[in-house]
Amino acid sequence: MFTIENYNDVSTPKKALFNWSSGKDSALALYKIVQNPDIEIECLVTSVNQEFQRVSMHGVRVDLLQAQAKSIGLPLKILQIPEMPTMEVYENVMTEALNELKDEGITHSVFGDIFLEDLRKYREDQLAKIGFQGVFPLWKIPTNQLIQEFITLGFKTIIVCVNERYLDKSFVGRIIDQNFINDLPDNVDVCGENGEFHTFTFDGPVFSEPIDFEVGEIVYRKYEKPKEQDSSNKACDTDTNDAFDFGFWYCDLIKKK
Template sequence: MPKKIALSWSGGKDACLALHYLMNSKEYDIDHLHTVIGEETNRVGMHGIKKELIEAQAASLGIPLKISHLPSDKSNISYEQVMREYASSCKSKNINTIAFGDIFLEDLKNYREEKMAEAGMKCLFPLWGIPTKEVIQEFLALGYKTKICAGDASKLDKNKIGETITQNLLNQLPKDVDLCGENGEFHTFVYDGPLFKSKVKIDLKSIQSHFYEYQIEEDKEIKTIKSEFYFAEIE
């Protein structure tokens, strides 16, 4: 009997390919997709994707969607509390494993495993260790379609935001940009492919810029770092 699990769902290509692997393995039964939405923004974190589009994806995939709401303070403490509550709801349904689309970030993998273990849960990483060039090539070869919905302004030209990823676009990316954006260079939204019953209809309205400030300690001094991110306003 397939093992009942949940999948952390951002709406992006890595989560989608992880879902593809899981559903084709015959070992797992995907009980639901799980997305954390900002209660103030009604959007997915750094992806900037509206809740309604995540719901449209789930509907086309034919998989139930569970949404957790992140308080407006967006703090790590609040996020971890949200995830503890979510883990508790999973265990009440006899689900003790959550799958993630991470590929090579050890610190993030360790963090997920540690926090989920504290909540009595296990983690599964279907894409772990696969070279990102192979991940994106297989994703495209399978016939999935995804747009760049957000990007680091220091890494990507503004005209790449909102574009559908193709081999030609990948060839144009700077050499220091990971082909899957695994270091946070860009994020994506999948709108069509083999698992979708129908194409998610989307319309690119505009490209927005958002500026962020955060502090780091360097040489015993606190420095303020400013960064700019582009977001595709997709409806």
Template sequence: MTGSTVNSKVALSWSGGKDSCMTLDRLVRAGYEVVCLLTTVPQEIGRTFGHGEKLELIRAQAEALSLPLEFIACTFETYTDDYISALQGFKDQYGLEAIAFGDLFLEEHKEWGTGVAEAVGVEALYPLWMKPDGTRDALKTFVDSGFKAVVIRVSDRALSEEWLGREVDQAFYDDIVRERQVCPMGEGGEYHTFVYDGPLFKHPVSFEKGEILQLETTKRLELALYP
């Protein structure tokens, strides 16, 4: 990370998955002040844009992390304009100097994030940015970090239903790196995760696993907060 100084006020684009969590951990370790989490919610689905997760589960993560959470209401058609408008408001509200994203190596994602940040006059940070061949080591870092995550979504073209509900642990690592056509970190959308505990959490997010839904090109494991 370069540019913003330590103690800069940073918003973090938050999907609820391992990449977001790793980004948060790296920001905190580097001395940045993460002042809020930002999660987009397209009105077409009424769930998070990134993973299609229920809003109450994202709220539970934010509460366990003791961080303010801001949902960005948007539509697929006006997504970028909605994001820029909301980010401008949060810049004024929180005194933002930067926004951080958990992207790893997809240039088009970095270009989009950098563009919206420039439109608002803040810096775009990519703490996890790496070469594609670094994703195996990155996954091992997460597995060894103490954070806990479960697989909640898989792409039909990449992984079977049996991967849903698996813990992202050493056994998961050993198996996923054998899948030669799959990025170990799932950067191509091969799988998505939900982080529910770890070093930055004040307490675990308790949940129960529900039904598996077949969507257009993916399968999703429904989670529900434990009563």
């Protein structure tokens, strides 16, 4: 029973935004964080390619993203990001959005990252500049364990993008199940944490109803390496010299009416 004597022991949940990618790691991280009484998720935040109106890297159409948010039951804030933005442009868009959310009392930012130390440090450093704290519900949980938990919980997700450095065209458009996991090469993380593949999650315990879609065409895209004079400040920079030697296979998904 709640009494005046234990009033001071009751903590107010911290208001947080959730960085929603539309994929499986986001879905599982959201499932876990909503069970944490110390965190209250106020909205989903997703960056979208301004030119193509698709989720950055995943290639998922905005109407499917909006359908996910509706089924989850949380407001969606879309950040319009230019294709191949400079780091300065990317950080300015993020900072402006976070400052607006900070004015609404939000102080924490939740991510689905699992084990990339450099990425976590970058996120935390950027958040600290504006007084936010990062939250990482999946951090350091073995990916083999995570993917089995994901499937057992009843989540369903489809591969919408693969990096041809790691996987060929045959993997895109597949549903993640035990057969998919068994078919992955040994050098590919089962959660695709190194960017080997990206997903769209369309059913599971965070949704009030499944997202209804049909599979469209499969397309190949190769990104142009930034010009040398511009490469030092590109948000897509990588330390891998041959990163731009490889392209990506995308599976288009079309929302059913």
